[in-house]
Amino acid sequence: MNEVLKVENLSHVYSPGTPFEKTAVRDVTFCAHKGEIIGLIGHTGSGKSTLIQHFNGLLKPTSGRVLINGEDIHQSREMTRGARFAVGLVFQYPEYQLFEETVRRDVAFGPHNMGLEQAEIDRRVEEAVRIVGLPPEVLESSPFELSGGQKRRVALAGVFAMEPEVLVLDEPMAGLDPVGREEVFRFIVAYQKKHGTTVIFVTHSMEDAARMAQRIVVMEKSRILMEGTPCEVFARAQELTRAGLDVPQVTRVLMRLRELGVDVPTDAYTVEQAVRLLQQKKEGRAC
Ligand SMILES: Nc1ncnc2c1ncn2[C@@H]1O[C@H](COP(=O)(O)OP(=O)(O)OP(=O)(O)O)[C@@H](O)[C@H]1O
Ligand SMILES: [Mg+2]
Structure with missing residues (x-):
């Protein structure tokens, strides 16, 4: 299978050489194949968010490498810039990052930065907004007039519109009610089906990981504790419990x-x- 994203022996140390020094990711090797859906799960502070911020070059490894389609994303400025577009990162509570005057401009922000032509930007923006179930009228409203759930959808649409090869989501369903969670789940699945995108999502919920992911990667104390199909991972219930997780x-x-x-x-x-x-x-x- 085609390895789209590969992480080799990645370690990340925050504030090295200071009293606040903290190794958040330690010697992690991991790869994601084309079209695969991976759930990344782990106790709070296990290093999930730190790890995924390396996938698009937002954080630089203290040691180790990140490869996209076999190429080190830090080998040149162009590669690092390319990684920002190839890997779409949706932060936790992404609605806090909306800032433009209209939904259209917010969703178009990424595609615009990619240097796409206006017609292509419009096509992508309209498709992304449709996928997240918002009516076209919303495009001309201010994101700040929308409800919390709708803002989350706009933020997701902004990353969908970049049509990244790899979509990385940090707790995409966090803070939503059960209906909102179900909707976000469906939008991500719908987008993935349409584009065959590789999806990596962070979650605290074993249920969400189980029903959405083909492969689950479990982190514990800055390392990968185990990975496998949901069946393989849940068969190791005792180890999961020791890591503060549950089947x-x-x-x-x-x-x-x-x-x-x-x-x-x-x-x-x-x-x-x-x-x-x-x-x-x-x-x-x-x-
Ligand atoms: N900017 C930072 N500076 C220093 N330490 C940090 C920073 N960000 C995270 N850490 C520390 O690194 C470790 C890993 O944090 P990280 O946010 O990656 O974990 P996480 O698995 O995403 O946790 P959560 O489930 O709570 O989101 C934690 O001990 C955290 O306190
Ligand atoms: Mg986190």
């Missing part, structure tokens, strides 16, 4: 039932999957 609720229930001697499958991590597997079992089919 999804439904998986926990199935594991407990198995401990109590009930013959149930334990490799389900969403309620829908559990229902399907249990029904198959009841009908006598293999899981």
Whole structure:
């Protein structure tokens, strides 16, 4: 498979040589393939946000390298600039970064900086706003007139409009109510399906990681503790618990039932999957 983004032996030390020195990422090696959806999960302070800010060159590794399509993003100014466009980074609470007078100008900010022609900018802006479910009239309003959930959508649209090869999102659903979370989840999936983009998202929720990601990467204390498919990762429940994390609720229930001697499958991590597997079992089919 095509490796779009690769991180080799990356370490990041904040404020080196001062009393505040802090190694936030330690010797991390990681790669993302074309079109893959990866969930990055870990306890607070484990280094997730620090790691992802290296993907588009916003932070520079203290040691190690970041490669996009095989090329070191710090090998030249052009490469570093290219990384900003190839990797779209959506910060936590991105709505705080809206600043333009109209939604149209805000969403167009990235594409405009990329030097695209006006017609192409307009096309992208209109498509991105449609994908996040906002009516076209919103384009001419001020982002500050919108609700919190709508502002989040505008911020997402601004990164979608750059059509990055890799979309990196830091807790995209944080602070939203269940309906808002579901919507943001659907927009990201819809965008990913349309463009075949590689998506890396940070989350604290095992449930969100399980239902959205094909691969889960778990960080603990500045390092990668484990990675694998949701099934592979959740099978290591004890290690996850030690890292201050937990398997999804439904998986926990199935594991407990198995401990109590009930013959149930334990490799389900969403309620829908559990229902399907249990029904198959009841009908006598293999899981
Ligand atoms: N600008 C900074 N200067 C100094 N230390 C920092 C800075 N940013 C983060 N840190 C420290 O680096 C470590 C990793 O922080 P980081 O924000 O990457 O973790 P995180 O996994 O994203 O946490 P959270 O889940 O709370 O968002 C923490 O100990 C944090 O206090
Ligand atoms: Mg963080």
